Amino acid sequence: MKTQTNSKFIKVRCPKCKNEQTxxxxxxxxxxxxxxxxxxxxxxxxxxxxxxxxxEIF
Ligand SMILES: [Zn+2]
Known part of the structure; x- marks a missing residue:
């Protein structure tokens, strides 16, 4: 099984509590x-x- 290469990590901010999460x-x-x-x-x-x-998008 191969790991997908089109995967991206995205940093988002919760609109409710402003928590930043990747x-x-x-x-x-x-x-x-x-x-x-x-x-x-x-x-x-x-x-x-x-x-x-x-x-941010990594
Ligand atoms: Zn939240």
Whole structure:
């Protein structure tokens, strides 16, 4: 099994509590804020939708 190379890490800021968190760009599951549990990323048909402020893409 090969590791995907088009993966990106994205730094986002939670719009609710302003927590900054680094997430996986092609997350296939919902990613929640570690502080307040607000949903930051959720999958929509293969792509991940980011519902937070993107600060940086690595
Ligand atoms: Zn939060």
């Amino acid at each position: 997430i996986f760009g092609n997350a296939s599951t919902t990613v929640s804020c570690l502080v307040c549990s607000r949903e930051l990323v959720y999958p929509t048909g293969g792509k991940s939708k980011i519902s937070a402020r993107v600060l």
